[in-house]
Amino acid sequence: MPRCDICSARDAVVYQTHTGLRLCKACFFSNVIARVSREIFRYGMIKHSDRILIGVSGGKDSFVLLDILSQIHEPSRLGGATIIEGIDGYNRAEHIAEIKRMATERGVELHVVSIKELWGASVDEMVRMSIEKGQRISPCTYCGIHRRKSLNLIARELGYNKVATAHNLDDEVQTIVINILRGDIARLYMNHPLRPKGSGLFIDKIKPLRKIYEWETAKYAYLASYKPQEVECPYLELFPSLRARVRDMIYRIEASKPGSMLRLLEWFDNVFNPLKQNNRETPKLGLCSICGEPTSPNRSICKSCELQIKSLGEVKIARSVLKTQL
Numbered sequence: 641m642p643r644c645d646i647c648s649a650r651d652a653v654v655y656q657t658h659t660g661l662r663l664c665k666a667c668f669f670s671n672v673i674a675r676v677s678r679e680i681f682r683y684g685m686i687k688h689s690d691r692i693l694i695g696v697s698g699g700k701d702s703f704v705l706l707d708i709l710s711q712i713h714e715p716s717r718l719g720g721a722t723i724i725e726g727i728d729g730y731n732r733a734e735h736i737a738e739i740k741r742m743a744t745e746r747g748v749e750l751h752v753v754s755i756k757e758l759w760g761a762s763v764d765e766m767v768r769m770s771i772e773k774g775q776r777i778s779p780c781t782y783c784g785i786h787r788r789k790s791l792n793l794i795a796r797e798l799g800y801n802k803v804a805t806a807h808n809l810d811d812e813v814q815t816i817v818i819n820i821l822r823g824d825i826a827r828l829y830m831n832h833p834l835r836p837k838g839s840g841l842f843i844d845k846i847k848p849l850r851k852i853y854e855w856e857t858a859k860y861a862y863l864a865s866y867k868p869q870e871v872e873c874p875y876l877e878l879f880p881s882l883r884a885r886v887r888d889m890i891y892r893i894e895a896s897k898p899g900s901m902l903r904l905l906e907w908f909d910n911v912f913n914p915l916k917q918n919n920r921e922t923p924k925l926g927l928c929s930i931c932g933e934p935t936s937p938n939r940s941i942c943k944s945c946e947l948q949i950k951s952l953g954e955v956k957i958a959r960s961v962l963k964t965q966l
């Protein structure tokens with residue numbers, strides 16, 4: 641086993657293809673933490689006084705995010721939120737004890753909320769009713785929208801001023817390529833860390849891991865002896881997505897030209913920087929006439945209310961998080 645290229649003192653355990661460096665465990669951890677800190681600083685993601693709610697699924701990415709944030713931010717000003725989707729065969733409930741232990745060890749309070757408790761129906765129930773009504777809406781749409789809305793609500797009700805999600809470099813590059821393929825310029829801008837806020841009701845979102853490869857978060861979790869819950873969602877196989885095809889294409893390019901994904905995200909950050917677009921107006925979001933939450937420009941009801949009408953036939957207004965924490 642060769643020695644670490646940084647410290648020369650220990651055996652290397654990681655080969656970082658995009659830098660060509662062989663790193664020992666300690667130098668690999670320092671490398672990842674330094675890159676995350678640099679990204680946070682570059683885009684002013686975190687202020688000293690911020691109270692940050694971290695989306696904690698229990699997967700490797702959210703473990704790494706919680707582990708790193710608890711080292712660089714006061715843990716008493718961090719919280720974790722675990723959302724139970726209610727998908728049969730994909731039950732986070734069994735892993736809650738492990739997730740709680742992981743958060744508590746780092747001094748971070750964990751909030752556990754289920755979509756069914758909050759919105760009156762689980763993701764499985766929404767999908768079943770939607771199929772019964774002949775709708776062709778992907779389960780990921782139901783799940784994604786309600787997870788996002790729940791995180792925003794938990795943060796607002798419990799007094800957090802930022803929401804941190806564990807999206808990694810792979811997620812970000814896939815999203816950019818998908819939006820390019822769809823020609824959706826508005827959404828491209830929305831992915832930039834400096835995007836303007838559309839509404840005061842939306843809690844600021846940050847993605848500190850956006851320049852960290854997914855294989856790196858997997859390696860980090862493994863070297864830290866964390867056993868993530870990595871059961872694939874059963875809906876993934878039933879509804880193969882454009883994202884999966886885009887991911888495979890990007891991985892082939894990355895394999896032949898290591899570093900391509902990082903360079904693509906750097907290009908995006910420079911070209912789609914909203915601060916460089918002097919004449920671009922910030923889209924002003926309206927409020928949904930049913931639930932009162934912010935909605936996209938030119939819409940009178942929000943996407944989640946629209947989905948609930950399509951599947952449930954009525955809108956269930958979220959119950960207060962304060963009363964539904966598990």
Ligand SMILES: [Zn+2]
Nearest residue numbers: 644647664667
């Ligand atoms: Zn080293």
Ligand SMILES: [Zn+2]
Nearest residue numbers: 928931942945
């Ligand atoms: Zn609504």
